[in-house]
Amino acid sequence: MNVANGKRTFYNAEWVDELTCKEFVEWVTDYLEDRLPSDERKRFDAHLAQCSSCPLYLEQMRQTIQTVGRLSDELNEVAPEARSALLGVFKQWKREKPDA
């Protein structure tokens, strides 16, 4: 992960290396996937508590994922032609397979 910029900040009863916003936006996915190692997680949480912009960025990312998640709702029909073609494929395979 990134090298700290040298500044420390006091959060949750301990000193942690400060995270910049530029670093924060790169860690968002790891955070949402619950894949940040514990030290990085503390730095991330500290920044979240102390920055007024990055919580908005995180929320935007959550809303992005939510919006993308709704894309599948409309898209699950199999066209009738495709279905009958596939049934044809199946029947032919069944006729031709060795132990038919």
Next chain:
Amino acid sequence: MQPVQLAPDAELVGALRNGDEHAFVALVDAYHACMVRVATIYTGDRAQAEDVVQETWLAVLKGISRFEGRASLKTWIFSILTNRAKTKGERERRSVAFSALESPEEEASEFEPAVDPRCFANDGWWLPETHPHPWGGSPDAAYLAAELRECAQTAIDVLPPNQRQVIMFRDVEGWSSEEVCNVLGVSETNQRVLLHRARSKVRLALDAYINGH
């Protein structure tokens, strides 16, 4: 998200080997539409994508007697599909972005920022002109939600293929990271890098749409 609850793999595989048409139809209903979407990433053309998917189903039937169950049936089917779609896409010389020719591993190994570096000051904090603005709560108006979905879909459609496939599997279809890694043959970390990039680009598109810049 899958609307159909499929029988367990062992049951489906056994039924298919016995020539059970219902098992085949159940699989088609569960996966076909998603398979066409995935194939379209590489072929560009939907009709070609349908061809690739049909070939894939035949390959699945022909290979079912040899299927050992080391991977899940789902990831096995989609692996066959992805390989065929990539091959066909390259053979037809579809005009795809250069990065389509990269393996997911290669693509993930080159750094790409999630946000334009010009949005930040030298010390790494957001600049006043570029810091994020709220998007507001979930819009109630159905039309606005539909427009946002369309905006997101458009942004996804122009992603490099590896990123497009990852965000499609993870966020649209709700697959686990393990399943995606199995199909794409990519490490967990690199899968996450691709997902990160894809989501960052879609966020940017939505932000541009909502805040109009």
